[in-house]
Amino acid sequence: MTATLSRPRRQRREPRPDRLVRLGPTMAFRLRPRIMAVYTALTAAILALLAGCLMVGDYEIALPNVLNALLGQGERLDTFFVQGVRLPRALTAILVGTALGVAGAVFQSLSRNPLGSPDIIGFTHGATVGAVLTILVLGGGGVGIAMGAVIGGVSTAGIVYLLAMKGGVQGYRLILVGIGISAMLMAVTHYLITRAELNDAMSAQVWMLGSLTLRDWGQVATVGIGVAVLVPFILWLGPRLRLMEMGDDIANALGVSTQRTQAMALVAASALTGVAIAVSGPIAFIALAAPQLVRRLTRANGTSLFGAGLMGATLLLGSDLLAMRLLAPIQLPVGVITAIIGGSYLVWLLYTEWRGGRA
């Protein structure tokens, strides 16, 4: 039997006992010390990176001045850079990273496979075709591109789901069908680009890399609303998703309506990915890497959706800081950085899985 949501085998000590947390008479949860430590560290990392993003740039601002600017009491130029340019960009990175991390965790959990991320199962390529079509054929701007991406992504997810379905969806079938559809969609994208005017082709190319430059508060609001609505809903589904990782039969036996849960989770995760891609373009590998990285760090025995969100935010914010400063003053699209980080991660994942004899 292959349990593919797996970690490399290593020396394991008995985990420390859980702590029971009570919040009044009606709320009680079990918390694992290691998981709490990882979540705290990730939150601290996000705050540190956020401070970094607000401080550094061609125009550097010291931390006290950043704080003043945030409160609206700083110098005019500081306030302009912090509130008008850097904060919306950083918040977009955090929100998009959260969305991609959580959505990736859902897809991986449902497909019971660490490769089951929106990058692999065709969603991202569907969104790309939608956006590129809008740029090249309809000549649409920001809102049009976002709409095109969402429509392209969701309809691709629908097609993949229908083709892979046979009394519920089997994980490997979802992935294989997704890979096939992705290849076709990529061909469509390339064809569209070869037929386009040079300028249009350039802007399509740039969009396809994924970027966070020049994000404004409107985009923060768009992805913010998506995250605020969809992430709590997905967290609510979390316990059921974790039971479904043990197999549909046992989840059913424990009182989970597996087909309904599967459908709800897929729709919610697709919508979440769609919102993220609409705002930032198809940023590669965050959805693939974040859930697995956090799982390895926490050594949790199931998908941790919350942790995947934190990890996604950390990864994207960190990548964006690198993209801005690595070759400064040249600005790299953040998608380039995430692709390099994610690609190395993927190679490492496959290497350790193969060495562990599990892939």
Place this chain on the structure above:
Amino acid sequence: MSQSERLRGENLTLAYDQRVISEGLGIAIPDNSFTVIVGPNACGKSTLLRALSRMLKPSTGAVHLDGREIGSYPSKEVARRLGLLPQSSIAPDGITVADLVARGRYPHQKFLKQWSRSDELIITEAMRATRVEELAGRMVDELSGGQRQRVWLAMVLAQQTPLLLLDEPTTFLDIAHQMDVLDLCAELHHERGHTLVAVLHDLNHACRYATHLIAMKDGAVVAEGDPATVVTAELVEEVFGLPCRVIEDPETGTPLIVPIDRRGTIAQRAGQRGTGRESTGLRSRV
């Protein structure tokens, strides 16, 4: 058939897509029994178990649990009344025994109240009953097959359901672990008052442990009742196509099936018997 049994199915037609497995099947699980379902491969044993546990919706007829149609209960409510151990389940990687057993508490938990002291006591009790208490902190994937099966049983016990359905709980275990698991089942039935329904492959095990035996062939119930009265050489020949003698088990006095030695005639017989198909339950998950 009386109307008092907690779990019964009436006039069931069971089918996967177009493939009909059973038609007009009626079944009642006597309360407080250790019911064992036997039959040749692909006779519909596992399919019946799936229908009884609401995993397969019958095309016609209905399964009743505590007087109501099983499909009319909310999923979690069914899971508080009826526990099921499927043939194969995936233990999440890196999960400890205690954590896996704790997952059996899901049907009793609410979103805001996910854990309580009583959950703690119940999983400790379930692990004690299945003798995996000292393994509580170990990783499930480091355990032997027999230990692992006991852990899964503990998880189902933690559900605290009066009814327990077990789909071939002894498959993939060596003989010592098979007896171990069956002894445990008998103990759960006898001492803790669970009503048990198990699909078993081994007819001798079934005769020894069952208080109520259901023999199936081609999707229909051929015989049911106390193994001591039901199991005869004729029945075994009819259901399994196996000529045999039935003697008294020297240990327990229950029927013991001893196949006829037919090595001399095997060449002639080979043409008459079809090759056995794999059981549907196994194939659906592997």
